[in-house]
Amino acid sequence: MDFGEYKDNHLASYIMVNEFKSRIFAKTVKMGGVGYVASYPENRGQGDINRLMKEIILELHDQNYAISNLVPFSETFYRRYGYENAIYEKMYQIEPAYLRFFKPIKEGKVIRGKWQDLILRDAVIKLYQDKLDQNDQRNTVNRENWWWNRLDTYYPGRSICVYFDKNKQPQGYMFYRIVERNFRAEEMYYQAPQAAKDLLSIIASHSSSDLKYYVKMPEDSLLGEFFPEQEGITVKTIPYMMTRIIDVKQVLEGLPLVNNKKLR
Incomplete structure (x- = not known):
């Protein structure tokens, strides 16, 4: 409209x-x-x-x-119309030296590619839909195909990693880009701890003292628990979207x- x-x-x-x-x-x-x-x-x-x-x-x-959602240019402005911060994200900044904890994959495999790869695309959509069908979401978009395709257009140059377990079943995915010496994992989801560790190992494979590393996760994420030493990670919870009922x-x-x- x-x-x-x-x-x-x-x-x-x-x-x-x-x-x-x-x-x-x-x-x-x-x-x-x-x-x-x-x-x-x-x-x-x-x-x-x-x-x-x-x-x-x-x-x-x-x-x-x-409901109605928006990404605000001014929170104060949209509060006039009944919107309030409702969706938050966690942003992890990881010191390069602390990526050493994540070693190459020993079980299962990670396939890396682009959105045009149908195997990766189908795996990502399946994982996302499986999470929705757990019926524990409080305000989550049911992404249709056009929305997935729009994301790929909106974030040019993104790569996808999908972790498949030993039974060849997808267990986690990550979208990432390297922009202006920043490694940005802009979306990560995992169903099993091994998937999280192996996706982090992909980040570690890009390890460089010249890069800064950021991973964006949902508010309730506990990604930091996979680091044996948490001193090298900084976690911020930031508002993402405002909602009006x-x-x-x-x-x-x-x-x-x-x-x-x-x-x-």
Whole structure:
């Protein structure tokens, strides 16, 4: 959905809202992803974005959305419309010397490649969907194929690593790039400890005192537990997305209530 205001027949301010499906535990709900918020410099301060945001919230409610997410340019600004920090990430910075703890793989294997590799692509999608189907997610996007492809376009030059166990089953994956002497693992997921260790060994294979190493993980990650010495890692929890509840009833219905009665 596109929302805009025109001045003298020219688009002056604009907001895009994309429809996603998100998981609240076992319940799939509609989520409105707000993005591409923009106004021409000469038009700022005229109240356009304020009016558009109010219109968006009403439209989302009318179209039966449960929640709305966005990456804020200003947390204070979006709090005016009921958004609050709800999704956090952990950022691990690893000193190069502490990668020595992770040795080459002895069991299973890691295959490295690009998103165009169908074997890797199918393995990543399967792992992601398996995690969703555990019904323990609180506000996680059900990524469709177009969204995966968009991520690959949005982050050019990304490599993928998938760890397969001795039974040739995928157990973990990692997306990473090296940008301006920074090694950035921008997404990592693992189902088994061995997968985490072997993905970390791939990072170790790039070990260089000239690089800085960063690994982005979900808020509840315990990746640091795989390091025998944690002095060489720095962990920060940072806000990632803000959320506004559009329909409280839908959200509450997704919670695993003990009595399982309908809400009125």
